[in-house]
Amino acid sequence: MSTPSPHHKPVTLHDVAKVAGVSLITASRALSNPGVVSDKTIAKVREAVEATGYIPNLLAGGLKSKRSRMVAAIVPALSVSQFLPTVQTLTSALAAGGYQVIVGQTNYDAEREEAVLNTMISRQPDGIVMTGLVQSQKARERLVRSGIPVVETWDLSDRPVDMVIGFSHLKVGGAVGGYFLSRGWKKVGVATGSDHRAMLRREGFLATLGRSDVPTAVVPAPSSLALGRRALAELLDQEPGLEAVCCSSDTLAHGVLVEAQARGLRVPEDLAVVGFGNAEFGAHMVPSITTVHVDGPGIGSLAAQLILARCNGETVEQPIVDLGFRLIERRSTSVDAA
């Protein structure tokens, strides 16, 4: 049985100061700004901290200093593996600077996004990192008014709320389309998640192909292997002679691969497959998956850098950063690939 514990009256800085025989404020400075305190005093305070088991209360500190040392990270869902490297790197980079990450999940829903952002703002974060652009106009205004540094990521915009680090999904789609053209595939299909960015990539893909009649299987985001299998099944229903599939994620591509294998289709000989995201598994599968590489960790660490800079009152000269992308050709589209 586990009961609410009796309050050990919590140790405050006041107690530490008393034990150390200095004033409250001196104790405070010894801990957070040691440069202006004598070494002897610092030692005394440190001892008192040990003796009392003092742990600072960042809520109180944040209230006065207006720096909560928290950064909000907003993702569609934590399980969208696409964003994990970004969030992981962001979390690590910020932790190294004494900042923690609060996570919010929008479920790809603009209304939830707005609600989540409001809750986040009420925690006074020193920065907000979004995966994707802010959808709701109301939320944009609120964010601007709040004065909190905001980094939108995994996309690009001429007019970000504040800063943006990403790449053009239209161009990604275009690059894949160009690759399809260069390979001369005619009977092609698209397997895509229903989220906005995946749809943008599809748009770029179609524009480059110069076609609008391409068989498409749209599956609900987030994607999964099972959905990838289903998508290929749908595409083959629409176009039995399918030569190549463009997928909105490596996970979907994996599912397409499995479904192809289950139907006795050889990849790439009978069916070529392209993914997106350069997930770890894609490089090591047989066949390895041709994909579009995006620097997820780079986005996370750069976002941390920009936020930290702004927290220190610095001006960010390049608030719009295009990290680009890179098509990686592997065996799922070419028997000759590395």
Place this chain on the structure above:
Amino acid sequence: MSTPSPHHKPVTLHDVAKVAGVSLITASRALSNPGVVSDKTIAKVREAVEATGYIPNLLAGGLKSKRSRMVAAIVPALSVSQFLPTVQTLTSALAAGGYQVIVGQTNYDAEREEAVLNTMISRQPDGIVMTGLVQSQKARERLVRSGIPVVETWDLSDRPVDMVIGFSHLKVGGAVGGYFLSRGWKKVGVATGSDHRAMLRREGFLATLGRSDVPTAVVPAPSSLALGRRALAELLDQEPGLEAVCCSSDTLAHGVLVEAQARGLRVPEDLAVVGFGNAEFGAHMVPSITTVHVDGPGIGSLAAQLILARCNGETVEQPIVDLGFRLIERRSTSVDAA
């Protein structure tokens, strides 16, 4: 160029109260405890909130009320996909109750764990959810003293810091060992991550087999497809006639499957493979992966429930919850499986 924005002097509850023509505390109650305020007043306050664009400051509220409405979630690394469903469910369940999650990453390191826990405590979270048991003894003591509700998960212990929700890794290993015995495999191997819980499962596996000479490939956590491939290569070096492999995760099992395929070994005819965790992809691959199912989302939602209960001053009657596990037989070990 993005510069630190000019401070729009932030709107406080004081401003709202003035606009609404009520006292500060009435405004406060209208928002956070509407039951005790007249409907007319509530309406006035709501209007004033709209008009001013007020967003509450939870730091200040938390300071006074001693409820930060934050819960810390500590994981080895965000990218360990094993824990994602737990963290995702936890986050959603808590968000529904007005709580946010702060994440900390330990990198499977006891020292970092201690540091992370200290930082977390200093944020006054209303609860702490650990994946795994708390390693450091110092951290345990601090946690107990802090009085914060703590849920350790994904493991079991007679003497948790506070509460624990999970299952026995020894028993999981034992169950897999029993399955191996029942199938009569003699030339077996273990592919395992280097983390503590994976090692416990291996121990249980060996104990049930009654052997200590089983070829083992230990790969650094967190696991990946590439590491799974490497592990099988190592095992085949040690035991060319390998009949079956016990893997510490479905990801490793996937890698083993790929490596087997690359070497022309048929699964399960030439080599049987068992994973752990029941990842989404395992059920849908060809062959599907025999695995041990653990209720990750259940752990997350139950953890949220217990913490919320304790936040409301309730007593948790069952602070030690064994959620058990279930071996799921699929095609990677049996051509007859579903």
Place this chain on the structure above:
DNA sequence: CTGTTAGCGCCTTCAC
């Protein structure tokens, strides 16, 4: 149902 009073624990501002 509403208001007054008194802080929460710490840090900024100013003196010494």
Place this chain on the structure above:
DNA sequence: GTGAAGGCGCTAACAG
């Protein structure tokens, strides 16, 4: 280098 006030924005506790 140190200290004494004052207040960050909000909410318990008690009055009316």
